[in-house]
Amino acid sequence: MISALQETGIQLQKGKTALLIAPYMDRVTSVSSIVERALIDYLQSEGMTVLTLEGEEATYENLEKILKPPLEHGFQMADLIVYTGHGLDDAWLGQQPKERPLLTADEAGLLHDSIVVAISCNTLKYLGNVAVTKKARAYLGFTDLVLCPITDELVADRNYKADFIRTFMHPIVTLVQGRTVADAVKEFQDLCYYYADMYGTKRFLLWEFHAFAMIHNANNFSYAGRPDVRL
Amino acid sequence: MATIRGKVIDSETDLTIPFVAVDLYKGDPRTGILVSEKHTDERGEFVFRDVEPGEYTIVVRSPIHNPVIHKLIIKPDQRVIELEIKTVKIHLR
Secondary structure (H helix, E strand, C coil): CHHHHHHCCCCCCCCCEEEEEECCCCHHHHHHHHHHHHHHHHHHHCCCEEEEEEHHHCCHHHHHHHHHHHHHCCCCCCCEEEEECCEECCEECCCCCCCCCCEEHHHHHHHCCCEEEEECCCHHHCHHHHHHHCCCCEEEEECCCCECCCCCCCCCCCCHHHHHHHHHHHHHHHHHCCCEHHHHHHHHHHHHHHHHHHHHHHCCCCHHHHHHHHHHHHHCEEEEECCCCEC | CEEEEEEEEECCCCCECCCCEEEEEECCCCCCEEEEEEECCCCCEEEEEEECCEEEEEEEEECCEEEEEEEEEECCCCCEEEEEEEECECECC
């Protein structure tokens, strides 16, 4: 059904809104924020409205400005919220973590009625579960460190950085295709395992480290909420 | 014979990184010979002693830092080579 719709060019997510949040203040977040940039065009091509909080904009004040007023009138502005950046068990750190985290577990009610994808360390340990108890539709995230190597073809004979960026986009693409939260997690894991196997077969320079990082990310990605939730 | 002295530094904090693996290969890491395996000490420093002249690659590995490949040529008249190898953390925390 879904593939038949796609063949006819019908946009599954037309009319829906995504909020993409991407702080960047160091090398690793300069790479992770590429995920957000690439998603803008992809989501718009699928008919979605895209809101962004990039770099210095990725603060609690701005997040609250976008999400809180509609929630007070009984609706969620963003059907899909994607955060790429530093995180802890109980917080998205955002752009100014020394001043204030972008979002803490106490504020997880702002995620009410959204599907949330967090490409961020550890937030599924606690924040994700709190978000679902506060009625987020689902929360996809990591229960350990997320490894985001910056090795590209200037250093090795494989652009590993591009592979990792592709894996981080993959759960969102799966959701936008109309598939379930459980599918999105499995698709991410399968793509990571594919790259890890391929590195081992082709024996690129530094393949062992990058295969380890792929498997580590795959094994620590999961979701809170019901498995059959769709965008 | 030469001595290679080095330190591994986090380029974002300028702090040295202790206890990361530092491997010395003669030639390319994929096809060459692994000459010696060391770890940085608590000060983030490492030493390879009695290294013959030739082309070498140093590979720095850590679970949470980007791996680094550093190539160097040791000439017959060189006795001490000092290196600073820079890397960055790659986790989203």
